[in-house]
Amino acid sequence: MATSTPNDNLGSESPVPEVVIQRLPLYVRVLSQFSSSGNDLISSEQLGAHLQMTPAQIRKDLSYFGRFGKQGRGYDVAMLEGELRSIMGLNRTWNAAVIGMGRLGRAVVAYPGFAPEGFNIIAAFDASAEIVGQTISGLAVQSISQLTDTVKNLDIKIGIVTVPIDHAQKVIDALVKAGIKSILNYAPLSPQVPEGVTIRGIDPVLSLQSMTYYIR
Amino acid sequence: MATSTPNDNLGSESPVPEVVIQRLPLYVRVLSQFSSSGNDLISSEQLGAHLQMTPAQIRKDLSYFGRFGKQGRGYDVAMLEGELRSIMGLNRTWNAAVIGMGRLGRAVVAYPGFAPEGFNIIAAFDASAEIVGQTISGLAVQSISQLTDTVKNLDIKIGIVTVPIDHAQKVIDALVKAGIKSILNYAPLSPQVPEGVTIRGIDPVLSLQSMTYYIR
DNA sequence: CAGTCTTTGTGATACAAAGCACACACGCAC
DNA sequence: GTGCGTGTGTGCTTTGTATCACAAAGACTG
Known part of the structure; x- marks a missing residue:
């Protein structure tokens, strides 16, 4: 993507x-x-x-x-x-935060493939008052208002965006403002980021859509 | 990837x-x-x-x-x-099968983003005898031995691979043999496919790894 | 230790993609 | 219907990426 x-x-x-x-x-x-x-x-x-x-x-x-x-x-x-x-830069570990603790966010924090490669998800955020405060996969879900502070305090370098599409750009902006330079985006939109920030999208639908051309 | x-x-x-x-x-x-x-x-x-x-x-x-x-x-x-x-070729629907009904496969068949874009997952496969026969998200899990037949009978054009890495290449080969020309691969390996087959990989780790270079 | 075989590292070359810039088509105003 | 403003479509240029092909470096052989 x-x-x-x-x-x-x-x-x-x-x-x-x-x-x-x-x-x-x-x-x-x-x-x-x-x-x-x-x-x-x-x-x-x-x-x-x-x-x-x-x-x-x-x-x-x-x-x-x-x-x-x-x-x-x-x-x-x-x-x-x-x-x-x-x-x-793979001979060290990197701290990451997941924003959006819905279905997808839960799957991401539970995914066992990150840690062995040195990517540690050490914070989780959500906008919903019902979810904030819950503990999911060992992480206490925080309010998005705490994002900047937590990013600083825990030396988080990577943001993983798993919020619904209509909140995604806001969240990305917030990450950028918090000083994050690397973002992994699961939301199906074309995000706007300033120069100097790297963003990669994970979007299976986009991958499927670009394959059907060849079997049409 | x-x-x-x-x-x-x-x-x-x-x-x-x-x-x-x-x-x-x-x-x-x-x-x-x-x-x-x-x-x-x-x-x-x-x-x-x-x-x-x-x-x-x-x-x-x-x-x-x-x-x-x-x-x-x-x-x-x-x-x-x-x-x-x-x-x-997006003004029609496409039938897809998921192979591998572990954690990831379950998440994929439950993901609500495919159907609205015309990608219908209509078959699920697994190698394990315990899982075959179960119904997951409304799909009766079949044995991989039935792959070729089912692909033909249900007009499946897309294969989605969610098996563990050490079975992935075998499964991909089986899909190719069954006539599938479009594969979406979630397994973290570099698959071998013959010409004429399109394969796209979904691999968040790879995306993360290519970002750390810039923040090293 | 000379000769042969293998496989790297890299300048030169070919190929592919992106960007520029402008002619031309269309819409609208008067 | 003439003239002006806007934004497309595209040939040409520039930039970027992949491949070729070969000199030089090491290993192994007798």
Whole structure:
């Protein structure tokens, strides 16, 4: 779905294309699979086969960040995974907050896939007075009015938006105002965010809609 | 996440770039919002403002399919939405099956967002003998061995994969073998699919991982 | 340790997508 | 019906991304 990200030409930092950044987590994933299946060396060819992309593209992508391979042998799986995690900021944990504790929000806080990857949901918010105060999956649901304070106090860096569509933009604005720079949006709208804030949308309907074209 | 799609140079049909196809549902969404807020004319400028993209790109995208606007006025909202829906194959309903009736599969079949957009989940499958036979959200869970038959009998065109990662590739292969050409994959792996099959992944972790780079 | 084989890293090249800018179509006013 | 304002559709240019292809680096072989 729609994504927006810093163009990142601030100063002279990374001129690394956004697409490349989006592929790195894929590499990390394949590498971790690969290493747990006993291999400790991998070639760009093998990596490419797993991801259905060309070896050249993988080498190009990696070359934005350094020289991690050895000619004639390939890449040390564990080492490359570590390097990529470090580049991406994945060798640490990140605190996240979920806003919207309806059906979807409950599913998100209960989802067991975040924590193992270092994403800890440590706060939950809702607008409804009936839900505020409840404990859901071990989280005490707070009022949205406490958002800014809690974000500051708990060092929350990521906001996950699971409110109904008609509240979504307001909530996103509030997150931005609270200083959040990374937002994961489950609401089916095209959100407006200022430059410098990255937002990614999760929207299965949009994915389905873009597939029917090919089977029409 | 990883997507794969027909390169679509079959015969001499549409040389329409994949990215364009992925944007059309966004246009449809904004148009439907816009019309329900009383407007019946929209310019590429306004559309662009909503989606944070340039007017020129929108006009270019639309020009792949025809000339829908009127100079000096813009686009008739309802008409354009209708045209786009027709182009995308969204002016009909599509039958879908969910494979994997664990936590995630249950959430998917219970999700109320699919049906209003014409995606009807009319079959559910699972490998576990305990789950097969249960009725979940009104669907009688079937054994995966019945997949091919049911797909044929019920005219199912879309497969939604919600099985654990270590079964996902097998299930995807089974769907492909059953003739499914559109797959929505919730399992966190990079699936292998033959050409001619479109697969889209829903993976919040991947989205989070590609955001941390910018706030590292 | 020379020769061969493999696989990287990367400049050069080809391809694809986005943006610009303007001619032209349409609507409206007078 | 002439003239003006607005916004489309699109050829051309610019920007961005992927691929090619090859030199150089390491490993292994006898």
